Amino acid sequence: MLGSGKWRHLLGAMATTLTMSATAAFAWPDGPVNYIIPFNAGGESDITARYQQPFFKKTTGQDLIVQYLPGAGGAQAWSGLNGYNGDGMTIMGTNLPHIVLQPMLQDPGYQTGDITNVYMFHFTPDALLVQKDSPFQSVQDVIDAATQNPGAVIAGGTGTNSANHVANQVFSNETGVQTTYIPYSGTGATESGLLGGEVDVLWGYTTVAARQADAVRMLAVATEERHPLFPDVPTFKELGIDMVGGAYRGIAVPSSTPEELRQQLSNTIGQINADPEFRKRMENDGYAVIDVPYAEMDAFMADRQAAYESVAEQLKSQN
Amino acid sequence: MADPLGILLTALSPMNLMLALLGVLAGTVIGALPGLSATMAIAVLVPFTFVMDPASGLIMLGAIYTGAIYGGAFAAILVNTPGTPSAIATTFDGFPMAKRGDGDLAVTLATIASVVGGLVGAILLMTLSPKLATLALAFQSTEYFWLAILGLTLIATLSQGNVVKGMIGGMFGLFLSMIGVAVIGGDVRFTGGMPSMLGGIDIVAALIGLYCIPVLINMVASAGQHLEPAPARGFRFFEALGIALRDWVNLLRSSIIGTLVGILPGAGGSIASLISYAEARRASPRSENFGKGEPSGLLATESANNATVGGGFIPTLVLGIPGTPPDAVIMGALMVQGIRTGPALFQSGDGTVYIFMVGLLVATLLMLPTGLIVGRYAFRFIANVPKAMLVPLIAYMTIVGSFAIHSNPHDVLVMVVMGLIGWVAARGGYGASPIVLGLVLGQIAEQGFMRAWMIGGARGDFAGQLLLNRPISWGIVALILLTLCLPLLRRQRQARPAPATIPIGSRPDMPGLAGAAIFLTLSVWILAQAQALSTMAAAFPLAVGMAMATLSLLQILRSWRGYATTDMEAGSDDATGRGAVLAVTMLLWALLFPVLGMFTTSLTACAVLTMTGQFGRPRLRQLAIYSLSVLVMVSAFYLLMVRVLNIPMPVGLLP
16 A cells, blocks of 8 residues: 555656656657758768767757768858758758858858857867978977978868868968968868878868877967867967967757747757766867857857958958 | 687677678668668668667678668669769669660679678778778879879770760760869859859769669650560579689779779779779770670679778778768767777777678678579569559659758759750760769869879979879879770771771761750850869869860761761660650659658659550559559658658658
């Protein structure tokens, strides 16, 4: 026989279950969520999406399904973002400076304002890398070589008008030296260009140094403080070069997505970001976890947009 | 390396064997359906591997990958449509074999070749990985450029009878590859102002259209069977094995070429199989039979493309640079499992990677029984199903397949338009394969050349960067020269006793002339458009435009004088009303499904195509069976797309 206290307990539990399932019926997500990555598999956007996957399942109980829609440096996907259903079941990765620079420099089929970003969840700091046998031991060596022979130092990077391209331009502006920038079609291709000796230096991120370990040497990082994973590598600022930047990655939704859903998604991504296991994994690979939730997005975007404006003008005039 | 016996036992555990078998089976089916790719299947399944033991998960992903590359051969052989780009060259001899009633033999040959290629690739991966990985680094922009040019020389082989037309087609393919945002220069090129063209022409969508739409039009244009009807017989396994054993040099050479090309990041199965096909043809005493159903051609392409699976894992695991797109997805899965690919992996003593390699080997062996059984049913099905069923089925596959690539309705339209262009071009004697070659190799050629040029400019040494200081490039250039000159030498030697007279037709080749005129107009437009581009983005279009203009002028002259009026790829069929109905149906299908919904549009279109493919008045019972089958087929694939692969369908008025 059950005592009356136990009965009350059971009833209470049943009531809780009922209300929970009632809210669950309206809750997002009520099925697997499609997560569209505007690039090919294997790059930073893909890997971090993969890292989010198990934690998304843990947080929401639903699967996050990663799909690839590469083309035009991401513009193919972003220009189609608002065509998807705004029911929270389709979300898309977004990248800075791409979504700011592309519309500034040409007509990629969307405007920066067309993209509803709900969360910026991490950042990969720009880094200047050489292969382990390179004669360049420091940033100063690179500057000296480029001063002696303008244009002879060959710098690789991913894409034209991309984060790497911007980094190369800012570096030139700050130091006054001229390098030759060679665009590649993806992170993998840049790494084989560096390791195979086709380029002298590579504009990459801290993640490249984490992945390639001893095969490469990182000369400097574009962060305010030294990166915890690389305590021996100086920042550009320490070297007197005012360069802090990199690529920011976030998540956007179609513009028809209701406000509550945007907020809910933002909360979910924030929860994943707060998971210590997720943070550890990201930081071990050289990523810097950041938190820009939906509420702070407008201010963040305005700030970044202003920062890229002058570089965009320069890149434009080169074409 | 960890304890070898332990590794073997783990890899051969019942659980892992079952996952390998399931993976191969699923991969084979997905690979056989044009548009559905290994990358997509693996990407969908990665989350499931998170709950598995890392090695088991990896074995399943590897099995799907190798199965999918193999499965691409089915569609190539049976419907002349490469299920994956890796199977492009398989269509050259596979479809002619099936057409003459040897489809069962072709499928069995493809199975044997795939197993051999897969084994060679996997064994090289297990034994020589760290050494072979250096090849990936020795290949730089210059070498990729020459490799692409070597691939393009195949045009001369594929367009026997009319090399000029083949080259014009190749230039058209190169032009198609340049549409969209230029990687170097960043300019928007040749989009005609349409934002949807920014991403360029998707290779898979174009492949499906160029190869499959003409097959469909030919199917409805005549009442005969699609393939020679086959008597019920066995796998023809020993016959196939005999052919394969006699051709062991070719198998081994192609497998090694496949592994080596697989190691090069960004090259992949399509280039591996094209190059091994060209090499097989050069070495074969029966080179004249290539393209007409020669088993050696099939053996070469299928062993090469499966060897790229093992080859592609070499840079992925050793350097942390993925060899192919599926490798990139698998690398992501590895990283989530906490396994860091790259230089440290082989020294870490972690057995997981070795278990995975053994699993890949096992999965490759499992392809033999799986492939033989699946292949036999696929062949019997395609050969015996009436056209009234086959036409809507294949048409539906092309539509959902091209949509599935990126869940983008635009790709479907590209597929149909490319198909219609391909069909019209074939009427003028301009075959589809040169166009495909240009499209597949164009970006590799352009980016390789432009990078080498920029680097050469910065170092003040163009010639050194482009050829002189690059020993590997010398080797590739030697192969190019050999490919181009050998047939000429051979012909000269044969022709000396009795000089061959060039057949001059009595009448001008009007379709060829019209085609050349259109291509000339296009080349003028390309040249005009290129004026507005930055130097970096304009160089390649200018070269292609000028070559296309020159070749088109030459062809106009030749057509007028009636040279080579027959072409092997030009169909002998007549464009009947049925062909037109099919073309219009496909076009409307592609245009309307984003508005009306995929399910409704497909059901209607399939009904129309059933009528189009039906010759003679159908009996009532037959009609009922057809309607029911169409309903089941459309529903089944719709559910596969939406529920299993999670492809978001466009928001239409109806489902």
